[in-house]
Amino acid sequence: MTEYSDQRYLHAKRTVDDRALNRGVLDVLHASLSELGERPVRILEIGAGVGTMLSRLGDWGVLRRTDYVLLDRDATSLASARAHLEGWADSVTTAGEVLTVKKAALEARASFVAEEAFAFMAAASASARFDLVVANAVLDLMELEPVLRAIWGVLKPAGRFWFSINFDGDTIFEPESPLDEAVMRLYHRSMDERMRDGRPAGHSKTGRRLLTAIGATGADLCAAGSSDWVVFPRARGYAGDEAYFLRHIVHTIDEALSGHRELDAAQFATWVAERFGQIERGELCYIAHQLDVFGIAPKGVPG
Numbered sequence: 001m002t003e004y005s006d007q008r009y010l011h012a013k014r015t016v017d018d019r020a021l022n023r024g025v026l027d028v029l030h031a032s033l034s035e036l037g038e039r040p041v042r043i044l045e046i047g048a049g050v051g052t053m054l055s056r057l058g059d060w061g062v063l064r065r066t067d068y069v070l071l072d073r074d075a076t077s078l079a080s081a082r083a084h085l086e087g088w089a090d091s092v093t094t095a096g097e098v099l100t101v102k103k104a105a106l107e108a109r110a111s112f113v114a115e116e117a118f119a120f121m122a123a124a125s126a127s128a129r130f131d132l133v134v135a136n137a138v139l140d141l142m143e144l145e146p147v148l149r150a151i152w153g154v155l156k157p158a159g160r161f162w163f164s165i166n167f168d169g170d171t172i173f174e175p176e177s178p179l180d181e182a183v184m185r186l187y188h189r190s191m192d193e194r195m196r197d198g199r200p201a202g203h204s205k206t207g208r209r210l211l212t213a214i215g216a217t218g219a220d221l222c223a224a225g226s227s228d229w230v231v232f233p234r235a236r237g238y239a240g241d242e243a244y245f246l247r248h249i250v251h252t253i254d255e256a257l258s259g260h261r262e263l264d265a266a267q268f269a270t271w272v273a274e275r276f277g278q279i280e281r282g283e284l285c286y287i288a289h290q291l292d293v294f295g296i297a298p299k300g301v302p303g
């Protein structure tokens with residue numbers, strides 16, 4: 001019996017995201033950050049989870065000196081982020097709540113804020129705005145236009161944003177099953193109807209919606225491209241902890257749709273059991289369509 005853990009899922013997701021992140025969009029981000037010179041870049045990461053984006057941007061040579069705020073409502077994930085960065089770095093020093101981690105060319109002063117994103121951004125001081133806001137696999141869990149306007153409010157005028165791994169309405173499993181069409185339609189609908197703290201919490205077409213919502217809220221979209229997750233078995237099984245990643249995805253769909261009145265309960269239970277069996281035998285492939293975007297925030301006061 002699998003024990004499910006959000007933190008294990010987020011660590012298992014790292015290699016899947018590594019393959020998926022759109023390198024063209026990332027190159028535009030990298031070039032734009034080099035225009036800022038040698039001073040530490042002030043970065044806010046929304047929904048930072050277990051901290052794998054900061055270590056990735058260090059490993060990939062995208063960041064050198066940075067003051068990096070990891071913001072997440074989940075304190076357990078942030079504790080895991082701190083442990084991950086301590087284990088990953090070549091050197092670690094602590095001053096109060098700030099962890100300074102060094103590895104190769106990266107020197108990051110990381111702080112960890114366990115708070116809801118809208119609340120944090122509403123209270124953020126105008127004198128402590130950010131050069132860059134990063135959000136990976138998180139804007140599709142939020143109401144889009146309000147979160148964009150809140151982000152423009154915490155960025156310096158003409159600050160940068162990089163929103164990656166935004167789900168965009170297509171989930172594919174191989175081998176195909178006759179129930180897939182109904183399961184995916186209802187699963188995507190459950191994302192569109194999801195509420196948290198009394199407000200809409202995401203949409204299944206966030207990726208494509210970003211392409212117009214960014215301009216509509218006064219910012220410039222400079223680069224966009226797909227960042228599909230593609231998970232497949234090799235000769236010796238799945239890479240890294242990706243079998244767990246797949247089990248967690250199937251479990252999430254099971255939790256979202258179990259007892260749904262538009263699904264036959266026995267057929268759905270068989271579908272779930274078959275998907276778990278295919279993971280166990282190294283037969284299941286999984287694709288989720290997603291988009292990455294990079295751009296420049298409004299130059300003046302956000303509208």
Ligand SMILES: C[S@@+](CC[C@H](N)C(=O)[O-])C[C@H]1O[C@@H](n2cnc3c(N)ncnc32)[C@H](O)[C@@H]1O
Nearest residue numbers: 010047048049072073074115116117136137138
């Ligand atoms: C799918 S996970 C992605 C985590 C990380 N960015 C990554 O890609 O590994 C989404 C994260 O966003 C956080 N989150 C979701 N809604 C949030 C909100 N309104 N405020 C703060 N954090 C939020 C969750 O706690 C979770 O850690």
